[in-house]
Amino acid sequence: SIAENAALASAPSEFTVTFSAPTGLANVALTNAAGQAVALDYTPPRQMAGSYTIPLPRLAPGAYTLSWRTIARDGHAMPGQVRFTITG
DSSP states (O other): OOOTTEEESSOOSEEEEEEEEEEEEEEEEEEETTSOEEOOOOOOOSSOEEEEEEEOOOOOSEEEEEEEEEEOTTSOEEEEEEEEEEOO
């Protein structure tokens, strides 16, 4: 739900990631421009799904990277990430 390299005027309250087939979400991490972890209040569910909505904390203006790792039914791990900036 956040485009890669998006410049957002205000901080989003959540991020939704959608996949073409059900997959397991192994982990999700949010980091700031300095590479420091930003705490997320989210535990991925154990069941596979086609999309996941991750609540985001209140974010100050700046650059962020939201990264995740999914696990396919065959056990194949697939990483993903989206970088975005909050401008105001």
